[in-house]
Each structure stands twice: as C-alpha cells, then as structure tokens.
Amino acid sequence: MSAPRPEFARKSGSAGQRPRSRIQKRNRQIILDAALEVFSTHGFRGATLDQIALEAGLSKPNLLYYFDNKDTIHRDLLTQLLDTWLDPLRMLDPRGDPQTEIMAYMRRKLEMSRAYPRESRLFANEILQGAPRIEPFIRAELRPLVDAKAQLLTDWARAGRIAPIDPYHLIFSIWALTQHYADFAAQIGMIRGDGHDPLDGAEPFLEALYTRLLAP
Amino acid sequence: MSAPRPEFARKSGSAGQRPRSRIQKRNRQIILDAALEVFSTHGFRGATLDQIALEAGLSKPNLLYYFDNKDTIHRDLLTQLLDTWLDPLRMLDPRGDPQTEIMAYMRRKLEMSRAYPRESRLFANEILQGAPRIEPFIRAELRPLVDAKAQLLTDWARAGRIAPIDPYHLIFSIWALTQHYADFAAQIGMIRGDGHDPLDGAEPFLEALYTRLLAP
DNA sequence: GTCTATACTCTGATAGAC
DNA sequence: GTCTATCAGAGTATAGAC
Missing domain, CATH: 1.10.10.60 (Homeodomain-like)
Incomplete structure (x- = not known):
C-alpha cells in the first residue's frame, strides 16, 4: 500500500542486536x-x-x-522514534544567538513533521493513550532535557536577549505548532483542498510568529 | 471509575429522538x-x-x-461534540475589534480544552485515524466556516487593523496551541510535575503571543 | 430493565509441512 | 524462510429467563 520511505534515523549500538542476514x-x-x-x-x-x-x-x-x-x-x-525525537531540542546551543537558535529549533521540528509525519502520529497516539509505554522515557530523558533548556531560555530572557516569556510554554508552543501539521494533516487537507500541501506557508508564518514573540 | 462531569453542551432538536424515561x-x-x-x-x-x-x-x-x-x-x-465544537469560531464577530475578537476566540478555545479535554482527545483520535467518520462534517460545515472567517481575517489585515498574516495558519495555530493542552496533557503532566495543572500559565503566554503577532 | 448464557467473528500466536 | 492449518482467548452481539 505505502511506498517505501527513507528509514527513520536509526542509530547503531542499541542493545541485544543479533546478527541478521x-x-x-x-x-x-x-x-x-x-x-x-x-x-x-x-x-x-x-x-x-x-x-x-x-x-x-x-x-x-x-x-x-x-x-x-x-x-x-x-x-x-x-525505540527508533525516541532515539531521534529529542535531537532537535538537544541541539539548542547556549553559545549561539538566542533568537537564531530558537528559530532553528522550530525549523528542525517543522522539518521532522514534514519528513516523518507517521512517526509524529505514532507519538501523538501514545500520548493520547496516557503514554503508558514511554512514561519512563519522558520522566528520565525528556523532562531533564526540557528543564535544562528551560533554564537556558530563562537565562537568555534575564539577560534581555529575548522577551521575558515562560520557557516551558515556549517549548510546548513549538511542539504544538509544528506537530499539528503532521498530526492533524487529514483535517488540514480537507479544509485547504486535497491537492494542497498541508505545510505550505507554515514556515513563513511560524517565522513571523516567533520573530515577533521573541523580540526583547 | 471516573466521577460524573457536567454534560457536554447538548442541544435539543437532533433527529430521531424517541421519548425516553x-x-x-x-x-x-x-x-x-x-x-x-x-x-x-x-x-x-x-x-x-x-x-x-x-x-x-x-x-x-x-x-x-x-x-x-x-x-x-x-x-x-x-454528534454531541461537533454540535458545539465550532461555536467558538462561529462567534468571531466581524463588527467587533479585530484583536479583541481573535483574542476572545483563542480564550474560548482554551476554555474548551480546560473544560472538555476528553472531547478534545476524542476529536484528535478521529483526525489521527484520517477522520473517517467526520469527513463529511469537515467538508460540509468546518471548511466553509473556516473559509468565511479566513476571509474576514484577510479583510481585517487589508484594512491594516491586524498584521498581514496568513489567515488559515492563524486559525490552525489557535487550534494547535489550545488543543495541545488537552491532547498532550499526559506529557505535560510528566514534565511539569504531576500535581501541576497543565494549563497553568497558558493563558498569559498565549495572550502575549497573539498580542505580539497581531499588532499591525 | 437487567442478567446469564451463548453464538459467532476477530485477533494474537503456535505447530508443522514444505 | 514461508506457508496452511489451527487453537485459545477476546470481542461484538443476541436469546431468553427473570
């Protein structure tokens, strides 16, 4: 039914791999x-x-x-999914220019929604069900990462390099806005016409949105 | 298991109702x-x-x-859900002040996420599955409504009363940002700590976001 | 109106031939 | 490695007593 697509980033080195033909x-x-x-x-x-x-x-x-x-x-x-899911946020660099960094993070997440919409929906389904299988991962990996990056955003805001906004809601907003284009693609397609690419125009819009939001 | 909650707005007058005790x-x-x-x-x-x-x-x-x-x-x-789902958008008033109206729409949607998170997740599940049961509704009801309101937003932008932004993405952004707090509540709860109300701080954040985005 | 019993189909998983 | 046959259990739905 579905055409083969590029494999979702698979890192080597996960445990328990037997040799396979x-x-x-x-x-x-x-x-x-x-x-x-x-x-x-x-x-x-x-x-x-x-x-x-x-x-x-x-x-x-x-x-x-x-x-x-x-x-x-x-x-x-x-496992494959989570291996890659956090990379965009991990790359948020304390040494970079705050607005450039956040904008780049948003673009990386948007790119994931474009390239891997099914992975995004797999994740969404898991969360909707109450995250029974990935709760340990969220608590052990995602939460500390978000806390660390929220601290970074707070520092940036304190230094007057971005507007003083709640860092957690800023991160959630990037998740919501980018993943929406993958998770709700069916709805968007029916509204905008089925030949239409759901993501068309999304990047300029989100750039304008975050440019205005982050300006100190 | 779950405590009874206030009934999701039920309008009378749907077809085929037999008398019931x-x-x-x-x-x-x-x-x-x-x-x-x-x-x-x-x-x-x-x-x-x-x-x-x-x-x-x-x-x-x-x-x-x-x-x-x-x-x-x-x-x-x-059916119960869809009956009410579009009301917040329907209420967007051409005669009102553009920024006030859009802000009020955002607040109504956020209030729906707070009061009816399960309804939001029911909707999200249906869309994730490709909207097989509500596709007719989306095409016949939601799409024309969104088109009409997008036209209104375009008019407001042309008149210089809000910033010139893509009206469809503006509407999608409100959906994404508000529904996220209901649909991904499990994740937010695990990140912010389980005693924490997922929606705490959401309204001021979204107000700041849309104030900055909409300013002409 | 509510229950027990049950019919029948779907679903996950296994056995064993090739 | 792949298939047919098959099983046990879950799942939807109905019959019929009370």
Missing part, C-alpha cells in the same frame, strides 16, 4: 514500515497484525517469524 | 460518559465494550440494551 534486515524493515503506518493511525490496541501483514505483503505467521509478538514490533518502533 | 436518559448519559473516557484514550477500534461497561458500572448486554451497537455510541458522542 540481508533478507532478515530487509524484511524486518518492511514490517516496521507497515507497522508504523498502522500503529500511527489506529494506536496500539486498534492496530491488528492482519492489517500489518497485509500492508507488508507477508503472511501473519511469517510476520511473527521476524518479531516475537505485537508488542515487540510496537516497542521497536517507539 | 428518566432512567433511560440517566443510563444513556452514564454510558456516554464512560464511552467518552474509553474512546478518547484508545480510539474507536482500540476501545472495547467490556471496558465501557466496566467504566459505566453496567453489564455488557445491558449497555447494548441502550445502544444498538458500538458504532452508535461512538457516533452519538461525535
């Missing part, structure tokens, strides 16, 4: 791609192995030859 | 409330009648005495 790797990737399509639209419980197998062009038992069970597939997808 | 109405409302809880977290396919029945404190057959099937419950919830 070329065909193994290839089929696992086909399955993960199909699973991403299904999980990102229907959530974990709403997705079925039948649907994933159909999407992948494999039989259900064959699919379960490559992955132990439904949960493992979903976990692997989330 | 007091106990009928009461139980239907209990079921709808339980169903809202479950559908808004797991989506249509991820929700089960068992879970809804448990949440409602009724047996499954009893639940199906009040509603023909799973689909009917979901449809009734969406």
